[in-house]
Amino acid sequence: MNALPARDYPALEPVDSRETRPQPPVDLIIDQAGKTFETARGPMVALAPISLKVAKGSFVALIGPSGCGKSTLLRMAAGLEQPDNGAVLIRGKHPEQFRREGELGIAFQDAALLPWRSVFRNIAFPLQILGRSVKAHTDKIHELIELVGLKGHEDSLPGQLSGGMRQRVAIARSLVSDPSVLLLDEPFGALDQILRRTMNVELQRIWAARQTTTILVTHGIDEAVFLADEVVVMQAKPGRIAEIIKIPFARPRTPELFSHPHFHALCDRLMASLHGEGHTE
Amino acid sequence: MNALPARDYPALEPVDSRETRPQPPVDLIIDQAGKTFETARGPMVALAPISLKVAKGSFVALIGPSGCGKSTLLRMAAGLEQPDNGAVLIRGKHPEQFRREGELGIAFQDAALLPWRSVFRNIAFPLQILGRSVKAHTDKIHELIELVGLKGHEDSLPGQLSGGMRQRVAIARSLVSDPSVLLLDEPFGALDQILRRTMNVELQRIWAARQTTTILVTHGIDEAVFLADEVVVMQAKPGRIAEIIKIPFARPRTPELFSHPHFHALCDRLMASLHGEGHTE
Amino acid sequence: MTDLATRSNARILFGTLLFLAVWEFLGQTTAWGVAMMPAPSRILLQFFADRELYWLHGLATIQTSIIGFAIGTAVAILAACLFCLLPGLELAFRGVNIALFAMPAIVVGPLLVLFFTGNWPQTILAALMVYFPAMSATLLGLRETDPRLADVVTTYGGNRWTMFRHVRLRGSLPSLFAGLRVAAPIAVLGAVLGEFGSGTRWGLGSFLLSSLPQGNPAKLWGIGLFSSAIALTGYGIFLLPARRLASTTSAVTLAALRPSFAATSMRTRLIRLALIAAAFVLPFALWSFGLWLSKLNPIIAPGPVQTVQFLFQGHGAAAARAAIGHALAQTLPIAALGLIAGLAVAFVLAALSVLAPALARAMLPFAMVAQNMPLVALVPFVVLVFGRGTMASVFMAVIVVFFPAYVMLNQGFAMVPRAAGDLVSVYGGSRLKRLVFVTVPFSTGHLFAAARLVAPQALLGVLLAEWLLSGVGLGNLLNISRGRLDYDMIWAGALVSILISVAAYEAVGLLERTVRR
Amino acid sequence: AETTPLNFQSIWINDPEFMGYFIAIDEGYYKAEGLDVNYIPGGPDVIPPASLLTGKADVALTSLMETASAVAEKGAPFKIIGCQFQKSPDSVISLEASGIKSIKDLVGKTVACPPLSLGTFNVLLGLNGVDPSTVKIVPYAFDPTPLATGQVDAVVDFMTSLPYIVEQTSGKKANYILFYDSGLPFGKDFVTVTDDTLKNRRKDLVGFLRASRKGWDEDFKNGATYLKKYEDTWFKGNGYTPGASEFHSKAQNPLMQHPNGVFALDDAAIEHNIATLEKVGIKVTKDMFDNSLLAEI
């Protein structure tokens, strides 16, 4: 099963085990894809061949030690890195094909803003690339600016923003194109806890409203448990998937969940898995 | 008291209230220093005039919402930004004077690695700037590389590292010159929780061993409470100091502290202060 | 800080005044001063007496420079965009590009005069001289983009064109303006040079030519300084937006990856080889085509075949080769020296703009004057100071070489992200340390671009020196051949010097690829 | 009356060297011959024979060596139909104080020579028994300063303006030695056309020579008037002071005048020129000259 035909929409095969739900189609398939970088000191295995399926409309959190290949996995899903072998398919298409449809939203680990564009115009950037009208989306952009708490900073340049503010611009930018697949690489890393919580809730709202298939890389275990349907725990050396843990809490989840004992139990379970103490499936 | 004479070593005036300890000298004095940036849309107050004293050998954590001026404060202390008014003195000297002594270590919010230098040579960079021998410090650099868990990556270029690995290089770099004043701007933001805890403990060890006066900007409330003698809570619009909270736990603190009820109480207290519910002194 | 700046500005003002005073004194009192370095007051008086002529000649030169500048830079920018979008095209046209730039004026000038009338010969010469530097600078800016931004564009399905339109174009603005800064004075230089040769009645070049035999150094210096002033104005206009552009264009944070350099990702070796072949053939093809189109008499304009035959066939071939070889043996070492020295001077001046910005600002006008002083007017002075030997030729080459290199370097230095500089500052590093450890490594791209740009130029500078000063080498050979209407020799010489320039250009490229890998 | 256009390529920028043509234009002498003369000034980059070859010019003033070597070595189809300067103003000019009185005196001296004249100058030295290696030769680029300041002992240049300039600027008197008088008799500013033009436009060429001669004759008579007049027209902006123009005009007239009128190209002169060419290594025949048009004036 090394090379899936590009157009072959895969049969349903839920990674999600809540049997009561109808089995949704799979949005992202990573099939035995690994990534080795050539360096001056020989090959460097960033990701051992891994397989992962993400159901349409589901929320998956990626968690794992620094350097275990989370960003690499995400970049592979976005088609920015080619897997050495195996296949990566989004909606049955190669990432290069899929992203041209404008259904992909992405926030990189590094904000990657255009230094000469204001906050507003940075957020509008994906629209321009996708050839959509910025004018028609002005309201939407202003909403997003408000959502990430940057009202009043519309005309600021990236050089005039704090680190956290830049990251928030990147979050808003990833949402502006109304993506149906959203890839977020530690988007809340530079935010304070209060803002982080707010953003978590907002992200859940957006995700629920639009059924956006979301992959979130995070170091916040609580955040992962709060937001995700499934948490993918990765391990390093070589980068691989150690365990996939389902999060059973009902939706919508409210901030109260953070203090629920079941929540803490799951967090502890995750922590253990991170420590390498989880059972490997 | 707008302009302190540069050589005037200030009298002891402990911000620390543990009366049993002898009052240590003050290492950093910020005296009514504010910072306003000129932007195209008029002035932007990043920091209202604030005052702060950091005792020699103490550990201060800075915490506050994104954009409240934490980085600006740190950059002011390093002499990278000039306050509009008021004075900033480290060890009774202007920061520009002080940093020439090679007693200052800093880790920026953004890793700021030089892309053409390997991990090893990035860490060695401050030594070269200070005119110290890199060769004589080879062992030290390798120790630091091991400390931040980058063994085997000595020769990697920044472009070949993950986000968290880059941040760790920056941490190692801030320690390489054996600074007696250490400024850390969210150094652990991109690290996973396990590594973060390890680094916290290591940082405490280094701090204790060398009596390094440390200012740490962080969004991790638990981290702040675990590490600091005092937590400075800031608020935004305009950036200002809302409250300074003393952390009374005995040293050395062990990871067990994280599950101590007093610890949680203090964290909650801090959270409340962050929410703006704390009493303003 | 501001206080410090005013103080250093005041010091510079004082220095300038002192300089003028010394000049005045020497120019008034010493015999050689009177003859070769007339006092400022005499220059001014002469200027005043000639004011009506300055109006007539100056206006013509300004007009010619502006039109030449506009044509040259417009073509340059367009070409740079095309070359950026289609890297293969750049490779294929490299031969033509360098040939256009490296063609000795001694060959181009007479041809332009033959084919164009009115102000066009000098206008086109200005445009030709402007094209390559402006194109190189723009292309560099278009190519050196932050890899992080490329990722953003790619994930939104952007292609080469969207990347170009939204990222590269804006990101290249600082370099583009650097290109315009190089181009503006060169346009003036080209206009003056063209006017000097073309026999036109109006223009500072013809003013200079007619004033040369008058033995009135104050007049020559006046003309030189006046054209320098025009050039400096052009430079200044494009300097104005530079600082703001640099600060809004350089990244806020340091990218972990270096900008990907040379976007030549040719699919296969074969295509690359084909393009290199095209690069080699294209100039010759255009040469033949141009001749065919113009129906020029082969006595004046031999085709490629005739030129190669001249060098390798028939009874005179060996003698011709020997003559060129002998000339090259004299020219090349000096050109190499001039290139290195010119780059060194450019580097020192650019470094000064980091180490002692006020001083650099103060020195720049002098450097600009040296670059724009018509070399013919400088000759007696150069002879006085350097004699007519190697030193004089190297000096002339340096004058020609350093300016474009300086602007490119300075531009590169200005683009270093703030974060990198901060890092040095917090460890109390001096400006020198910042230069050595951050600024220079960061701007290797610009460093090599500067070297590539001026590699052909050094040869041109030496040719000029040989023509005016030393009377040896290739420059002299070309000049004498012109007097004998020996166009076979002239074109052969031009061909050889162009080939050498291409080789120098490629050598720098090779060095860059090795260093930046 | 109908006029036919005739493009005339001059050899240098506007100065008194071309007075006669200016007069002929301004006073309508060409028009009277049915010619509409388009005067194209010269300059360092202008190569008059090349203008003939490209058809940019119908008539050109050329220098002997340039034209002859093109004819001899490249087979260029040129014909010389007249000669403005019977004696070329090419000279070795030195300060009176230097004591250089003949070419022989140049031994051990530094001479600035335009690279273009270098070959001829070397021959000149040889003819006068001077070993060229005993003279230090440096390039000369129109500027009299080196001579005035003593950087060089002598320069090779036209004697029509340099002696005056040197005296004006330095107060030192300058002498000159004509090449013509030192073993290299040749003319300057040869009226040159291509074989085709000669064949097809003979009448126009004769008209051109006639009108030009009339212009020069007028100059010889009333030169001062025209010098004054041209200060603001033909000579405007050329850097000459009125004094320099006057000197130039006066100095050149004896070199142009000939009993048979300006442009005369008698057989003796042709022989001289051919002989001189042979001395500098260029072999041409009488065929390069055609003095039959002058006879028709």
Ligand SMILES: Nc1ncnc2c1ncn2[C@@H]1O[C@H](COP(=O)(O)OP(=O)(O)OP(=O)(O)O)[C@@H](O)[C@H]1O
């Ligand atoms: N371009 C590259 N060349 C060589 N090695 C690379 C490259 N990119 C990534 N790596 C290596 O691949 C591994 C995984 O990197 P990746 O960025 O995916 O980690 P990560 O899980 O995102 O870590 P973090 O949480 O620190 O961001 C790392 O060990 C890194 O050194």
Ligand SMILES: Nc1ncnc2c1ncn2[C@@H]1O[C@H](COP(=O)(O)OP(=O)(O)OP(=O)(O)O)[C@@H](O)[C@H]1O
């Ligand atoms: N160069 C600048 N020009 C204009 N405004 C600036 C500049 N630098 C910072 N600011 C503003 O100053 C305020 C404080 O910025 P600072 O970077 O200190 O925040 P911070 O507390 O570090 O935030 P974060 O946690 O997001 O890093 C922000 O509102 C920012 O917009």
Ligand SMILES: [Mg+2]
């Ligand atoms: Mg990552």
Ligand SMILES: [Mg+2]
């Ligand atoms: Mg910050």
